[in-house]
């Protein structure tokens with residue numbers, strides 16, 4: 075697992091968040107140091123040379139972006155990923171101008187954070203690369219780890235057979251253009267995993283897998299991020315920059331959440347797929363690129379086409395090879411199979427290797443609706459592994475109930491506890507109460523987020539919890555933060 079030995083400096087004043095990030099990245103083999111202010115970060119650089127700095131914007135003392143020139147001059151060749159609670163286009167642009175490699179809006183999902191870090195470390199940026207065709211940084215990068223797709227249910231068998239047909243098509247087309255693929259499915263069903271499998275098992279496995287989440291980057295930046303630009307293409311384009319399309323040459327470009335792109339950009343993506351060439355912003359020549367485009371969406375694209383928000387021609391083009399990923403609730407026995415799989419995997423990770431599910435837990439798993447699909451299942455199992463005291467995991471450890479949800483009882487819950495330390499052994503509530511509480515809590519959190527327009531700080535204040543706690547819960551419940 076220890077293929078990354080990159081060093082990361084986390085500059086973040088919220089200690090819980092900083093610690094969470096540090097523990098999480100530590101598990102993936104990164105060496106992490108924490109600094110609670112820009113000043114502390116500069117001092118740390120005296121004896122710690124990070125490959126990447128994760129920089130919060132709002133810090134006590136000097137603000138993150140203001141300190142960036144100093145940080146960059148003392149940590150040569152280091153990339154900076156900026157985090158902020160308020161994702162405005164202006165802030166994103168300022169961060170990029172100040173030299174940030176990437177930009178993340180809080181609440182930051184840890185898996186997403188890791189993705190961004192891996193991408194930033196792998197990407198050659200801002201003129202550090204002279205010839206696109208020698209994109210050594212990416213080419214040298216080990217192929218992404220393809221986790222196995224677990225499942226034997228009918229939808230999974232169908233999925234595997236589609237993947238096999240794709241491989242056959244690829245084999246007959248050897249040497250020519252590989253068909254684009256569209257992966258559709260609800261959130262958390264495993265679309266990204268499927269995209270990685272397509273790359274890892276296909277003829278481009280030796281090339282880079284370059285992923286971009288179209289929903290995570292302001293649309294004003296997405297085009298230059300994808301297509302790059304020539305020096306002088308616009309006022310701030312001091313250096314030429316290669317785009318992700320070129321970076322993915324020889325490999326796979328994964329356009330996640332493609333439904334979120336603007337029609338103008340969709341036209342460019344269509345052109346890329348049809349002509350297999352790319353022209354940088356401000357560039358005169360179109361350059362050939364050899365890559366496979368894999369797109370994913372959780373949105374009904376037909377509907378977006380009807381609303382005039384998605385180009386029909388691009389949809390038809392992508393649909394040539396569509397791979398639907400079924401919701402977890404339609405996968406029968408796979409639900410339990412996956413639960414055992416995650417219990418085993420996470421049990422090993424947290425040094426509780428012999429945990430088993432009790433009968434109540436199995437019944438609860440089977441009756442739950444799994445709106446957050448496989449991701450929700452994995453999160454619940456992770457929580458259960460952390461909470462469990464004996465050798466058996468019960469329904470309540472999973473935050474599930476065997477019974478129908480009871481009346482929500484708001485008065486019974488306490489908002490200020492941190493759930494990682496909640497529920498001391500022996501004080502467990504009845505499963506149905508827990509389920510009702512979880513439902514009530516979820517609704518309350520969502521309402522606070524809706525009413526504050528997605529401002530996590532204000533929503534947290536309104537609820538009387540810390541921002542960290544709220545963020546943790548947003549991630550836990552998979553809540554939607556309005557923008």
Ligand SMILES: Nc1ncnc2c1ncn2[C@@H]1O[C@H](COP(=O)(O)OP(=O)(O)OP(=O)(O)O)[C@@H](O)[C@H]1O
Pocket residue numbers: 221222223224225259260261262263264265266267268372412448449452
């Ligand atoms: N069949 C599977 N076997 C094992 N793990 C799976 C499977 N499907 C999904 N997972 C795991 O579930 C989690 C969510 O999967 P993934 O990120 O691929 O979902 P997604 O469809 O891309 O979600 P979103 O729409 O929110 O981006 C990941 O941790 C992934 O490894």
Ligand SMILES: [Mg+2]
Pocket residue numbers: 265266330
């Ligand atoms: Mg995804």
